[in-house]
Amino acid sequence: MTIAEQIRTIAADARQASIAMAKLPTTAKNDLLMAMAMALISNTPHLIDENRKDLEAGEKKGLSSAMLDRLMLDEARIKTMADGLREVAGLPDPVGEVTRMWKRPNNLMVGKMRIPLGVIGIIYEARPNVTADAAALCLKAGNSVILRGGSEAIHSNLAIARILGEEMERAGIPKAALSVIPFPEREGVLEMLKREEFIDLIIPRGGESLIRFVVEHSKIPVIKHYKGVCHVFVDASADFDMAERIVVNGKVQRPGVCNALETLLVHKDVAETFIPRIAATLTDLKVELRGDDCVRQFAPQAKKATEEDWQAEYLELILAVRVVDDLDEAIDHINAYGSLHTEAIVTRDYHNSQRFIREVNSSTVLVNASTRFADGNQLGLGAEIGISTTKLHSFGPMGLEDLTTTKFIVYGDGQVRQ
Amino acid sequence: MTIAEQIRTIAADARQASIAMAKLPTTAKNDLLMAMAMALISNTPHLIDENRKDLEAGEKKGLSSAMLDRLMLDEARIKTMADGLREVAGLPDPVGEVTRMWKRPNNLMVGKMRIPLGVIGIIYEARPNVTADAAALCLKAGNSVILRGGSEAIHSNLAIARILGEEMERAGIPKAALSVIPFPEREGVLEMLKREEFIDLIIPRGGESLIRFVVEHSKIPVIKHYKGVCHVFVDASADFDMAERIVVNGKVQRPGVCNALETLLVHKDVAETFIPRIAATLTDLKVELRGDDCVRQFAPQAKKATEEDWQAEYLELILAVRVVDDLDEAIDHINAYGSLHTEAIVTRDYHNSQRFIREVNSSTVLVNASTRFADGNQLGLGAEIGISTTKLHSFGPMGLEDLTTTKFIVYGDGQVRQ
Incomplete structure (x- = not known):
């Protein structure tokens, strides 16, 4: 035969x-x-x-x-x-x-x-x-x-x-x-x-x-399941301790997997206070930063981000960072560059948390939790056969x-x- | 452009x-x-x-x-x-x-x-x-x-x-x-x-x-949605009035649609009593019958069915009829020739009704009801965008x-x- x-x-x-x-x-x-x-x-x-x-x-x-x-x-x-x-x-x-x-x-x-x-x-x-x-x-x-x-x-x-x-x-x-x-x-x-x-x-x-x-x-x-370009948006009202914990966990705990964090979006109202802090922590953890001009103003160690950085699934200790005007601009960025995998918001604002949950249509959307939870075992499915980033039949873990x-x-x- | x-x-x-x-x-x-x-x-x-x-x-x-x-x-x-x-x-x-x-x-x-x-x-x-x-x-x-x-x-x-x-x-x-x-x-x-x-x-x-x-x-x-080769199985314990109503409705009410009945399977224990009766009714209604040898013994007006008849989606007033030994043979026939669209059993037997529901994996499986109900409006979905006979994402209406x-x-x- x-x-x-x-x-x-x-x-x-x-x-x-x-x-x-x-x-x-x-x-x-x-x-x-x-x-x-x-x-x-x-x-x-x-x-x-x-x-x-x-x-x-x-x-x-x-x-x-x-x-x-x-x-x-x-x-x-x-x-x-x-x-x-x-x-x-x-x-x-x-x-x-x-x-x-x-x-x-x-x-x-x-x-x-x-x-x-x-x-x-x-x-x-x-x-x-x-x-x-x-x-x-x-x-x-x-x-x-x-x-x-x-x-x-x-x-x-x-x-x-x-x-x-x-x-x-x-x-x-x-x-x-x-x-x-x-x-x-x-x-x-x-x-x-x-x-x-x-x-x-x-x-x-x-x-x-x-x-x-x-x-x-x-x-x-x-x-x-093509790739995971996962985002965290740190809102103006975010608890900075929590935001730092979630960003570090997303980027550093296991950088080579699809639910690792690749792009950090920061609300402009807290850029001056949050970016120096998170940049220092990440630099200590050997994470290379690539930011827009506003980010580099507050974190001079960051390299200049290019268009490719917003699309990148690094799978290593590199993080793209961008300052956005508000939640709308954060969602627009995710719609333009995301891979429909996993996105999280860190916020204390009830209205923004609900809008993020409703309007971000990636396969896993989180409020005040690490992107690393986008996983069948972590979400409670028992075991995972795979993750789908297309919408037919199954979407997500x-x-x-x-x-x-x-x-x-x-x-x-x-x-x-x- | x-x-x-x-x-x-x-x-x-x-x-x-x-x-x-x-x-x-x-x-x-x-x-x-x-x-x-x-x-x-x-x-x-x-x-x-x-x-x-x-x-x-x-x-x-x-x-x-x-x-x-x-x-x-x-x-x-x-x-x-x-x-x-x-x-x-x-x-x-x-x-x-x-x-x-x-x-x-x-x-x-x-x-x-x-x-x-x-x-x-x-x-x-x-x-x-x-x-x-x-x-x-x-x-x-x-x-x-x-x-x-x-x-x-x-x-x-x-x-x-x-x-x-x-x-x-x-x-x-x-x-x-x-x-x-x-x-x-x-x-x-x-x-x-x-x-x-x-x-x-x-x-x-x-x-x-x-x-x-x-x-x-x-x-x-x-x-x-390729085609609908829908079956009715008349079990040994079937109520003949009900079986006749369901067969006639399936075949005659609107023969040109995908949930119309195409093949009738009859339990051998009731072939001698049920087939002459349903054959007479269907012949009166201008339905052409095509049966196996056993069917033709009880309904001489039936033409001899060929292998193609078991696969046929007639969409007109023709019905294939076959006598089967038992529920297992009925299910085997459906697995071999069906199109995963719609199948019904007519029975008074509790065990057989449950087995049919569990073991026949077509997109709509009915007990004691017409195949013509396989339709989004009839099943209560409100309106129907289509019917799927493949299993990914959606199966059925x-x-x-x-x-x-x-x-x-x-x-x-x-x-x-x-």
Whole structure:
């Protein structure tokens, strides 16, 4: 069989298995996830052996030490994967929930019931832990899942899938509901992205170039997450201690992630008092500042910001800073340069807090809290399959519910249409 | 300017206008819709004049009488359009609704708030009434809308848009939030489908070939509705009077629509008693039957069904009939041949009714009611922008809520991440 034929078979079998997956009782899914966690632990030496093949090939290929670190599995990381499976087992099952039900004038009872999406494809980089994490979430939501991780992790991913698959077989659940594309060739991804008759959704997890590649080639709907140019607006009435805490947390706590702070907007009435203070703190913390003329007047250490700085997702210890006339100008700036990811206001003003919440239509909007909370776990979704910065289907951090859809259910007693 | 440049300008202006649309108070939107309804009525003679240009061109072009009928506007139809606008004005505004809110262990209050999608493109056939209907729903949900109707209705559509646009201007609402693509050329559609940076969603309304064309060429997410191969399963315990009423209503009341019944499945235990009866009734009503061998044994007038009959969306007075062993075989048949649109069971058996509701994952699933209820108005959504038979974002009849998404809102008091 050619690669195309094999991918077609994997996808068709996943579709067939999704019918059985959709019917699985919650307890069967939870028992499966717990058994999978046990199996990962008891197969630790085997997983480390298989992972070593990937690491050795990666070293030969000259992967960066950061990439090799993400690729590496050890006892602690395998335990973390197993804990992740157990955590998903503990989450409420979204399938079967009737989110609303109402009565029509003709006495029909009409409701909306959550059902699985069907077959979900996950395309990700060379991080073997994603294999277990993503599989767990998709299966718990009653879906089949097709995983295609970075080719550098192929031995690790196939080993994980084999171990998880054995537990499915033992539980009488069709193994085809979980598969790893076994080819390192890019052709495998391209063929997968064509199989719209079998696959309902593609979620790419990784850098912007991976996501653009998937979007460009997919005939299947893709949930996208391009970048996070997150803003904090320090209003005229802000508590400066709180504002400093939120700005520092947003920029410094973990600068390399998408919900880190990239641009600070300061109300002109407090520029003279707040900017010298926050600039000194950030400079002590090794943050490079890039500001407009007004900012540089109060923070001479700041470099001059250019148009590119307002658009930048630095992902490192650099912060763009701009002084704005008022809340309107802050919102205009966010509309012009933001990426619909996450924005926060620091204010004591009731009216401005409500306006910011209503009028800023990014996927997460916060009052008096750090942008770093824009995360499925932090917001209380239990676990996160990804973050969407486009509005269709899901917007913002995605949990189990986002791997489902709803159907209409109707209870009648013989009604026909007039 | 080339067509491409003009489409780009229309789309960019619609995106800019969507910021103002998202902030409009509900009363402003309702007042606008009421004023638009008045304006359509008071411009009736002008609309009829403009429509006459389309009708004359259509006659010259040799359009079928059915197409000319759909194209035609008269006083009654203009009044119906105006009533439609008033009806949408009366619907609850989905924007700003907080669907849920919960407290995190660190005291953050996290909620989900409905917001508009942004810019919606509607592509439809030569039916001028869709121009007003679709515009009303998109605007009420706080979106900008770009309309591209069938080129045969271009004068009518532009006249309607001009009248509605004047009311927007009078109300101080940016006119760019509602536009009709002014070119009859197909290039206009193709350019529109490329403008993913400005348009969030495309909804094609029309026949399967229009929808396939849009899906093939769109870089923007498309909500699709291919076809409705709807089933009724008459279970062994069914009340025959009820079953007959539901089958007749599904097939005969309006056979040309997507929620009409196409395939009847009958439990083998009642084939001998129910099939002669329903066959006689349907034959009296001029319905042609196509059955398997077992069906033809009890209804000799039925033609022999082929594999194509199980897949057919007849949209006319033809019904495929099959005898199945039990509920499982009925569900298997629906999974194999259905189009995820609408399926009903007629039964007195509690267990089977619950299994059918849970296990049939079409967009509308009914117990003891006609498939013809799979419709936004009938299910209580108020008005319908379309029906989706794919699962992403919306599944089944779509109302105002489906023209929105949700963002996360977070109220804090200085929380930062540990």
